[in-house]
Amino acid sequence: MDKEDIKRLNNDLMLKEPYEIISYAIKNFPGINISFSGAEDVVLIDMAIRTNSDFNVFTLDTGRLHPETYRFLDRVREHYGIKIDVMFPRYTEVERLASDKGFFSFYKDSHNECCRIRKVEPLKRRLSGINAWITGQRHDQNPGTRANIPIVQMDPTFFDDRLVKFNPLANWTLKQVWLYILENKVPYNELHDRGYISIGCEPCTKSINPGEHERDGRWWWESNAKKECGLHFGNIKQI
Numbered sequence: 001m002d003k004e005d006i007k008r009l010n011n012d013l014m015l016k017e018p019y020e021i022i023s024y025a026i027k028n029f030p031g032i033n034i035s036f037s038g039a040e041d042v043v044l045i046d047m048a049i050r051t052n053s054d055f056n057v058f059t060l061d062t063g064r065l066h067p068e069t070y071r072f073l074d075r076v077r078e079h080y081g082i083k084i085d086v087m088f089p090r091y092t093e094v095e096r097l098a099s100d101k102g103f104f105s106f107y108k109d110s111h112n113e114c115c116r117i118r119k120v121e122p123l124k125r126r127l128s129g130i131n132a133w134i135t136g137q138r139h140d141q142n143p144g145t146r147a148n149i150p151i152v153q154m155d156p157t158f159f160d161d162r163l164v165k166f167n168p169l170a171n172w173t174l175k176q177v178w179l180y181i182l183e184n185k186v187p188y189n190e191l192h193d194r195g196y197i198s199i200g201c202e203p204c205t206k207s208i209n210p211g212e213h214e215r216d217g218r219w220w221w222e223s224n225a226k227k228e229c230g231l232h233f234g235n236i237k238q239i
Contacts, residue, residue, distance in 0.1 A: 013151045021168040026053045029132035040136025058085040062118035064201040072189040087122040132164040
C-alpha cells in the first residue's frame with residue numbers, strides 16, 4: 001500500500017468501531033502484531049480474540065517494570081491462552097548506561113537515553129520483520145502529541161513507507177476503555193486500583209490525584225516534556 005491507499009483506508013475506517021477496525025487489520029495483514037503493555041492493549045487483545053483469527057502479541061520488558069505489571073502480563077497470557085513474545089533490551093547497552101551513569105540518570109538528563117535503550121531499540125527490532133502492527137493510542141491520551149493520530153497510517157517513526165500502523169482506539173476516551181474492561185471482565189493491572197492510570201517503568205511512573213491528566217503520572221519531573229518515550233515519536237513530527 002502507498003500513502004494514498006492508506007489515506008483512503010483511513011477515511012473508510014475513521015467512523016468504524018474498534019472491533020471492525022481490528023477485524024479488518026487482522027484479515028488483511030497476516031502476521032500483524034499487537035503491542036501490549038496496558039489497559040488499552042488488553043482491550044485490543046480481547047477484541048482480536050473475538051475475530052477467531054490469527055495474530056501475534058508482543059511486549060517490551062525494560063527490566064524496570066513494576067512487579068504488578070509482570071503479574072498482569074501472566075494473567076493476560078493465562079486468561080486468553082495466548083503466547084506473548086517478550087522483547088528485552090540489548091544487555092550491552094544497559095550495562096554501559098548503568099556503568100557510566102548509574103541507575104537513575106534519567107532524573108538528571110531526561111528519560112530519552114534510557115527509553116531509547118530499553119524500549120525504542122527493542123521495538124525497532126520487533127517491527128523490522130513485520131508489515132503492520134496495532135497500538136492502543138487514543139486522542140485524549142496525550143493532547144500534546146496524540147490528538148491528531150489517524151486510525152491507520154504509515155508509521156512515521158520507523159521504516160518510512162513500509163510499516164502500517166493501526167490505532168483502533170484513537171477515537172475512544174479513557175472512560176470507554178474502562179467501561180469495556182469492566183463490562184467484559186477483561187484483566188487489568190492491579191496498580192490501576194491504586195491511582196495509577198498510565199503505567200510505564202517503576203521509577204518513571206506514579207499515581208495521580210483526581211483532576212490530573214493521566215499522563216501527569218509519567219516522567220513527572222519533566223514538566224515541559226512531550227511525555228513520549230520514543231515509541232510513537234512520529235506523532236510529534238506530524239504535529
